[in-house]
Amino acid sequence: MTSRKPKRNQDEWIYQEVFDAILEQRLAPGTKLAEDAMGEIFNVSRTVIRKVLQRLSHERVVEIRPNRGAVVSAPSVDEARDIFAARRLIEAGITRLACANITDESADELEELIREEDRHYHQGDRSGGIRLSGEFHMRLAEIAGNDTLKGYLKELVTRTSLIIAQYEAPGNTICTHNDHQELVDAIRAGDAETAVPLMDRHIQACEDKLNLDGGEAAPDLKAIFSRVSLERTDAA
Amino acid sequence: MTSRKPKRNQDEWIYQEVFDAILEQRLAPGTKLAEDAMGEIFNVSRTVIRKVLQRLSHERVVEIRPNRGAVVSAPSVDEARDIFAARRLIEAGITRLACANITDESADELEELIREEDRHYHQGDRSGGIRLSGEFHMRLAEIAGNDTLKGYLKELVTRTSLIIAQYEAPGNTICTHNDHQELVDAIRAGDAETAVPLMDRHIQACEDKLNLDGGEAAPDLKAIFSRVSLERTDAA
DNA sequence: GCACACATGAATGTACACAATTTTTTTCCA
DNA sequence: TGGAAAAAAATTGTGTACATTCATGTGTGC
Numbered sequence: 001m002t003s004r005k006p007k008r009n010q011d012e013w014i015y016q017e018v019f020d021a022i023l024e025q026r027l028a029p030g031t032k033l034a035e036d037a038m039g040e041i042f043n044v045s046r047t048v049i050r051k052v053l054q055r056l057s058h059e060r061v062v063e064i065r066p067n068r069g070a071v072v073s074a075p076s077v078d079e080a081r082d083i084f085a086a087r088r089l090i091e092a093g094i095t096r097l098a099c100a101n102i103t104d105e106s107a108d109e110l111e112e113l114i115r116e117e118d119r120h121y122h123q124g125d126r127s128g129g130i131r132l133s134g135e136f137h138m139r140l141a142e143i144a145g146n147d148t149l150k151g152y153l154k155e156l157v158t159r160t161s162l163i164i165a166q167y168e169a170p171g172n173t174i175c176t177h178n179d180h181q182e183l184v185d186a187i188r189a190g191d192a193e194t195a196v197p198l199m200d201r202h203i204q205a206c207e208d209k210l211n212l213d214g215g216e217a218a219p220d221l222k223a224i225f226s227r228v229s230l231e232r233t234d235a236a
Numbered sequence: 237m238t239s240r241k242p243k244r245n246q247d248e249w250i251y252q253e254v255f256d257a258i259l260e261q262r263l264a265p266g267t268k269l270a271e272d273a274m275g276e277i278f279n280v281s282r283t284v285i286r287k288v289l290q291r292l293s294h295e296r297v298v299e300i301r302p303n304r305g306a307v308v309s310a311p312s313v314d315e316a317r318d319i320f321a322a323r324r325l326i327e328a329g330i331t332r333l334a335c336a337n338i339t340d341e342s343a344d345e346l347e348e349l350i351r352e353e354d355r356h357y358h359q360g361d362r363s364g365g366i367r368l369s370g371e372f373h374m375r376l377a378e379i380a381g382n383d384t385l386k387g388y389l390k391e392l393v394t395r396t397s398l399i400i401a402q403y404e405a406p407g408n409t410i411c412t413h414n415d416h417q418e419l420v421d422a423i424r425a426g427d428a429e430t431a432v433p434l435m436d437r438h439i440q441a442c443e444d445k446l447n448l449d450g451g452e453a454a455p456d457l458k459a460i461f462s463r464v465s466l467e468r469t470d471a472a
Numbered sequence: 473g474c475a476c477a478c479a480t481g482a483a484t485g486t487a488c489a490c491a492a493t494t495t496t497t498t499t500c501c502a
Numbered sequence: 503t504g505g506a507a508a509a510a511a512a513t514t515g516t517g518t519a520c521a522t523t524c525a526t527g528t529g530t531g532c
Contacts, residue, residue: 010516035484045517046484054287058294067484067523079383086384089329093322147315148322152388246486271514281487282514303493303514 014042015052022061022072023134023158024127025165029074033062059155061162073162077212080163084207087156088200090149091137095183095199097144099192106143107188113139114180130161136180140187160206167210179205250278251288258297258308259370259394260363261401265310269298295391297398309398313448316399320443323392324436326385327373331419331435333380335428342379343424349375350416366397372416376423396442403446415441 018038021027033053035046042049053070056062064070075083117132134157141150179202186195254274257263269289271282278285289306292298300306311319349372356364370393377386415438422431 036482047516047518050484051290054290055294058291068525069484082382082384085333085382086329086388089325089385093325097321146318146321148318148392149325152322156384270512272512283486283488286514304495305514 010042010044010048011051011055014038014044014048015055017042018052018056019061019158020131022056023161024131025161026127027072029072029162029166031072033070033072035069059158061155061158073159074166075159075163077167080167080210080212081207083156083159083163084203087153087160088203090152090156091140091199091203092196094141094144094146094149094153095187095195096192097146097149098140099187099190099195101143101145102187102190104188106139107184110136110139110143110184110187111181114184117180130164133180134158134161163210167212169209169211246278246280246284247287247291250274250280250284251291253278254288254292255297255394256367258292259397260367261397262363263308265308265398265402267308269306269308271305295394297391297394309395310402311395311399313403316403316446316448317443319392319395319399320439323389323396324439326388326392327376327435327439328432330377330380330382330385330389331423331431332428333382333385334376335423335426335431337379337381338423338426340424342375343420346372346375346379346420346423347417350420353416366400369416370394370397399446403448405445405447 018027018033035049035053038049038053039046053062053064057064057070061073062070063073113132113136117129117136120128120132137157138150138154141153144150179198183195183198183202186198254263254269271285271289274285274289275282289298289300293300293306297309298306299309349368353365353368353372356368373393374386374390377389380386415434419431419434419438422434
């Protein structure tokens with residue numbers, strides 16, 4: 001029952017389905033996205049699937065390897081650090097703009113998002129919590145009013161979700177929710193000099209909770225086994 | 237004589253051709269890019285052209301209107317301001333990183349780029365000058381070493397070129413070349429506190445030289461005439 | 473038994489044909 | 503003659519067939 005949507009905006013619909021699945025971590029990094037299989041799932045031809053995959057690839061959410069198909073991106077440690085650095089920079093700018101444009105009304109909406117996020121987390125709905133946390137940051141970008149920066153942030157939020165899926169240290173919740181509340185307080189007051197450092201530290205804290213020093217995700221298999229075989233060769 | 241490249245990397249080649257043509261302002265904003273025509277020009281099927289157009293569309297360099305084809309993007313005044321604001325933010329970050337990573341060798345390369353840029357401008361090669369100026373900023377991003385920010389800057393540089401094509405005030409050269417030299421001096425010294433404001437003012441100067449207050453590019457025709465007809469209706 | 477070469481299968485890359493939509497031209501009526 | 507409706511042409515959207523490439527499995531020679 002794939003609920004046949006009207007033929008209009010098929011791509012958009014399929015794109016959203018795949019995008020959400022990745023954002024909510026139902027599709028793990030490295031998962032292969034074969035064109036035939038996806039076409040069968042969504043009842044469209046490979047043509048449409050290819051279009052969706054290319055779009056996701058431009059957003060760096062999936063990786064298309066020539067002649068070898070598409071997989072969900074698996075950011076390396078270096079990429080992860082680049083992404084967090086970019087987020088600190090861009091969210092600092094967004095926060096500054098938001099402080100200039102904030103109204104009581106939009107500040108209230110932000111607080112509503114925070115409450116909803118808490119609700120999901122307390123109900124054990126991790127996926128929903130991650131999504132809502134991202135929506136908080138996106139709403140801030142909307143308040144800032146710069147569409148270009150908003151587009152970049154959307155990409156960064158999604159890729160951050162991929163990074164968390166790969167490098168989350170076991171038994172750690174990632175985002176401290178109090179951060180968001182303090183942030184709104186400062187932004188509501190239009191106090192950029194307080195809000196910007198808060199945002200910077202918030203994202204830094206996110207990064208610090210991850211296990212980015214430990215080891216790579218997939219490629220370390222190769223490294224591990226090559227070392228093992230070397231040791232055995234030495235012993236023999 | 238379309239110099240048949242090997243079948244490998246056809247997209248990449250065609251993408252570069254179109255991209256360069258837009259960057260060097262040989263394709264004006266608003267120009268229609270029909271699939272059949274482009275396919276004939278490059279001797280490939282529409283399939284390949286569509287792939288290229290979709291990529292350019294995601295980079296906001298062309299706009300794809302559903303069922304109505306692709307045109308070279310024509311940024312509005314609001315978009316233009318957003319893009320300059322984003323550039324100030326991102327290039328500030330890049331400049332700071334470059335100050336930390338600079339070596340004498342890469343600083344020398346930057347100065348070589350400046351000289352080449354000057355050479356082109358003095359020979360009256362405007363297109364080449366614009367391209368070289370963009371390459372200077374891109375090289376800085378490479379030195380900074382953050383691939384994500386580099387990708388964003390590439391987009392912003394191209395879109396800036398589109399903005400200049402639309403809103404350049406007549407008889408004004410856009411980029412002051414001395415700016416670039418002062419910038420390299422500060423970066424070579426690793427002096428971020430000097431370099432970052434220099435970069436910020438450099439981009440601000442670029443924006444200020446444009447005619448962003450005057451009027452929109454194409455749509456104002458519509459607005460003007462609709463107002464005129466209203467007035468005439470009142471008068472009659 | 474091991475390494476290299478070859479054959480097979482599955483998946484992606486491209487071209488083309490047809491369907492759906494938009495734009496232009498033609499036609500008809502007031 | 504002007505304008506609106508309808509027909510025609512042109513353009514984009516989608517499905518499908520075929521070409522090409524890569525990965526895996528098999529066989530042969532040493």
